[in-house]
Amino acid sequence: MPLSTAEIASALADLVGSDNLVTDATHMGAWLNEPRKRFHVPAAAVVTPPDLAAVQAVMAWAHAHGVAIIPQGGNTGLVGAQVPRSGGEVILSLQKLDRIRSLDLAAGVMVAEAGVILETAHKAAEDAGAMFPLWLASQGSARIGGVLSSNAGGVNVLAYGNARELTLGVEAVLADGRLYRGLNALKKDNTGYDLKDLLVGAEGTLGIITAASLKLYPLPEDYETALVNVASPQAALEMFQLMRQRAGARLNAFELIPWIGLDFQLRHNMLDRDPTASASPWYALIELTRMAGTAPGALQSSLEAAFEAGLISDAVLAESLADRTRMWAFREQMSECQSREGASIKHDVSVPIAAIPALIAEGSAAAEKLVPGIRPVPFGHMGDGNIHFNFSMPLGADPKAFMAEFDEAMHEAIYEVVLRHGGSVSAEHGIGQLKVDLLERVKDPVALEMMRAIKTALDPKGILNPGKMLRAAP
């Protein structure tokens, strides 16, 4: 028989003490209110274990009593992985495990606990003269455990990879409280199955990441950044190929932005001045890293080659930090500027890079057919094949009516195009509880069977974040 909420509260108080426990629903807002205000299910309790042993103790107890546990980091996830689904769950916040355990510059590794805020990790690396190159809009509140559990991406995946590639090893508490000691600082280690990559991106359904060894990179001497006019997504694709050919791994970012994004931001006074060279239907924000040993000028010479090849029509090179900051603000405000234009329907999708022009053309056409006057705002990480394929409501539409009428149908229409091009319905944000049904429809059925078998093997009672990623066992 499941424990009552009162029994859960009492047992947790015994385990971790009342300082590490919230049982009054009116005080749970910080852990329940997620960024998009989409999920509104209460929790049985919130527990904030003060140390690793307490995490183990909570899990051993939860396992013995069949209590569902939701691991939570900074509560910044967008698909509801970190908040309740059924209402009987306990949120286990890692926020108090917030130490940088070690930082070894020569070895190129930092061991950070799950509760370390991403920005704090950035700062620790920089203070040591290095870089942890994972930048997200939510870096001021996202925590390492959640960043890894969602395999977060961000703006520099092109050069450095996503969270998975930036992680050498993890430590994790398993469903029954056992501790997996997988921290290491090795670039090469072929001794067994890749448990690290299984836990990274598992959204807390296979184990609770409590610490990670993270790769450090040398700081570039500087960056070469430009905002480039391209006539179409196809021209942007060709420009991307040229940049890859000329810059290789120095290519740090290649972001696609449509003209409507500039229009939004200028109209809402979100930029101190126009960062572009001139009007263009599309822009590409291109950035190269330059290390100390390499002469400057690679981006400029590449832009000259692109002009000569007729790939681009105009461009502006950042000549100061202020220029670079403004160009990046233009990119980073793309989500915010949409919210000033009323309701929008969003899709975080990826396709093979070469299919981006077709994705944008076919997706926009499908949307306009469904909702005449809808305003497509596709933007994002072209270099990773990852487009935030968003749509702002038609001018003058009623936001609530627009969402109620078209949200589902738009998803159907866009995912159809994405899947037809061999793409992914969740490039960065994951599955959580939002996309569980979608995943069941679109994923290879054998892959789903393998996932269920692994889930059952590592969490036989199904207490770790049940109903996230995979449908809960009946």
Added chain:
Amino acid sequence: MPLSTAEIASALADLVGSDNLVTDATHMGAWLNEPRKRFHVPAAAVVTPPDLAAVQAVMAWAHAHGVAIIPQGGNTGLVGAQVPRSGGEVILSLQKLDRIRSLDLAAGVMVAEAGVILETAHKAAEDAGAMFPLWLASQGSARIGGVLSSNAGGVNVLAYGNARELTLGVEAVLADGRLYRGLNALKKDNTGYDLKDLLVGAEGTLGIITAASLKLYPLPEDYETALVNVASPQAALEMFQLMRQRAGARLNAFELIPWIGLDFQLRHNMLDRDPTASASPWYALIELTRMAGTAPGALQSSLEAAFEAGLISDAVLAESLADRTRMWAFREQMSECQSREGASIKHDVSVPIAAIPALIAEGSAAAEKLVPGIRPVPFGHMGDGNIHFNFSMPLGADPKAFMAEFDEAMHEAIYEVVLRHGGSVSAEHGIGQLKVDLLERVKDPVALEMMRAIKTALDPKGILNPGKMLRAAP
């Protein structure tokens, strides 16, 4: 009751036809004789399925009858993963699945079947104007399925990663014949557990990789290569840090070679002339890629900075392809030159990069204490923390007596040092059957439990490469 060898032969003949089957032990040499001639167990049969459906049919049959199957690629593995252990197994060679299914330059991906020889994959990429950057000594016979199943490394891991990082997705036949369709061409896809990375490096114990989507890279315009005199492993480490700081991701290789390697190769006439600038206790082979858009000279300016900082005493920059080829031959002949000096005891280990000087000093001291006059030959991928920590027998020793007396004790001594520094007892070559006992002793026990649980979940009858990686179920 297990099937007899005759029953196995008869059933397989029905399934795949006699053209795809070898049952006469005298004709099995190509599949049984592995490179180091360390394993000598016969197989019940060798089956070479002509297509994917036949692989599935063999596995469905093997699952129904409890027949152990050993997947095999080019038979180049060094730890016995690909050859029999008990004698009752069937070797399933992927050699006939040898098509490049597709190559899309714009998407940066090539889909190769498991039986494609690595060198053939290189050639296909180059013919299309791109690069598949995984180079191994055995690339003329190693096949993609084995390369991925062993998560092979090689000389350019520093810049491009090992096989795991070079693979976007895999297709695999599971233990019961089901087909996992995980090929994709996406750089970002957060829809479910990372099954790709679980299958890569699993040595065929969780599924049989039948095809993979592999990343293509743009070809560099050229390389800048130098052979540099460094006084010690510590100086080499500092030089490595300087190169990382000045060259970042352009640093393509940083290989450490001891003077004794030059001595061996010159005495055995393995080099047309001395590739080094002058005598030095240690050398570092350093290489940068240069893409078309970047000006030449980064390596030269870095070497000048290193001279000024007193990190290096002399160096020679490759001025021709012949120079570069000779420098790389010097590195690549390190294993071969040892075999001309009699018996040697080898260890493929890694440690955090900063611990390499201590590893070499302490490991060499321990070896010399155990075997006075033993000749340490540590060399390899310093930039990855991966040293091939080899030892040639003392001058004039008897090879057989040396091996018989010291092989085990030397392993114990070196692994003790490696583990004390947080290292790995198998950086590149894997576990196979050679290191199963060792793994049980040194691996985190919870990691082993997780591995066993996953193995049982995906191969409940234990028919996929039993006794490799993990001890066979009793």
